[in-house]
Amino acid sequence: MCDQTFLAATFGPCDSCGNASPLMNIYIKSEAINYCSFCVEMMACEALQKGETLQTLKAESENLKKKLEEERNKLTDVELHQLAEKIEVVGALSIKTRRLLKGHGNKVLCMDWCKDKRRLVSSSQDGKVIVWDGFTLNKEHGVTLPCTWVMACAYAPSGCAVACGGLDNKCSVIPLSLDKTENLAAKKKPVAMHTNYVSGCTFTNSDMQVRASLMPREAGEPIFDWANLDPLSSEGLLFVSSGDGSCALWDVESGQLLQSFHGHTADVLYYPSGDAFASASDDATCRFYDLRADREVAVYQKDSIIFGASTVDFSLSGRLLFAGYNDYTINVWDVLKGTRVSVLFGHENRVSRVRVSPDGTALCSASWDNTLRIWA
Incomplete structure (x- = not known):
């Protein structure tokens, strides 16, 4: 990252x-x-x-x-692309940059959408967290943290707070306010202190619980810690972690390793149905794993792609996979057929994050060129 x-x-x-x-x-x-x-x-x-x-x-x-x-x-009887032979090919996509968000003074490392499908939050190496209005391009909030390299950020489900973390080894929650003059940095609440820097964070289905990922991690050790704002049970949630050449499926409630998929070190994201996940890696490939089959079922790659992939996200239906690469492009893959559908150009440096909006109508990408782009 x-x-x-x-x-x-x-x-x-x-x-x-x-x-x-x-x-x-x-x-x-x-x-x-x-x-x-x-x-x-x-x-x-x-x-x-x-x-x-x-x-x-x-x-x-x-x-x-x-x-x-x-x-x-x-136990492998047929490949995924063979099952999808009779499925209609995805037509040509007309995806263009509709909004260009400028305001960070250094590499944008992370972003996340609000559930209202309009606002988003971004964090950067310049030490700032910015909340944007994706329609008007207005900066609704800007928070300067005491350290640079704010590597992680997330929007709370209610839209009333954001979480962030980075080289300060803290996972912090910042309540948002309608008062534009209020000092949000003073309201920042550290909810967890770690021994390593925070590389990612996300809220669960509640504002009361934040999940933070720590890097680097020891082999075989979960990289996720739970920062509780209120003593709530995790309700047996599952999550996937990546590192040391493998992706691992963990049970949050018991802390047990359930499944391990070797051969990849990656950014991972769940398929919409929850039965599979995709990963992006520095080996210039994206891979698709099915938890029920307990194996990799598809690899998305081309000989012309020689730069690593850093981030992935699915379309709302799960048919398309958006992957950001270190050659400044976003490749769009047909999940079922394994073919590349489109390539999105516009960024002038590495794409660090791609996320589809909650309603599936737009895609936001963050880049080391200090900008964010909203595609639709």
Whole structure:
């Protein structure tokens, strides 16, 4: 999401030897322990059987993965594009830039629509969060945060607040007011403090709960934390996280890993039906995973596309997939047939975010060229 690399390490006493050193967070039976690298190696060696080495166990693990993949492929009877052969081809799309939002002084890193289908919020490397009127292009609110690189923002379902976060390691909620002269920065309420920077945030179905994603994360560890404004239950919600070359499906209520999809490190987004999700990755592809089939069912790519994809979103019907790329374009894919329907040009730098409006009539894109564009 940014053009700089940040490394975060936990330093403290090892749970095994007690020495102060960089720690590795390991989950054993859902309980986290913090071991230094030496104790991790010792623990691994103590569990070895006679004649076993770490190398032989790694080889055995790879063989088991291959066998699982072979068994999974045996259940694959037909590809998605083959099922869609008789479906009518999507006609030519006439999507153009209808609004150009200017006001940020640096890279726009994130944006989100309000449920009223008119307003939207954006965050930028300039340290500002701006609330826009997408019809008039007016800036309704502008909040300057104490740090630059505001990497995440989200609109509350009620439209009465926005959440944001970034390199300050905080997830904060800002109540919005009809009084244009009111100092919103003074009303900002940090609802969670993290040890790593916040790379994404979103509200659940209520204003009372915010979900924040943290980067970087340890392998096998959920990247989402729940910041509660009010003690509400999560009601067994599911979410997908990405990183370390895989996408993982988690149960929020139990914290358990339900499914894992390897071979991609990506930005992910749920399909409208909730039975699948798509991902975008630096390998210049977008991929479509079906939770019921427990596998990848489609890959969206072309030989002419050599730059990575950074963000994806579905049309309201789920037939189209919008993907923002690092070559400044937005590619529109036919989800069922796997073909590219259109290419949207206009941005002058990397596209960092694309989101379809709640009513499906417009698409907003944020870019490192300091602007946002509304397409329709």
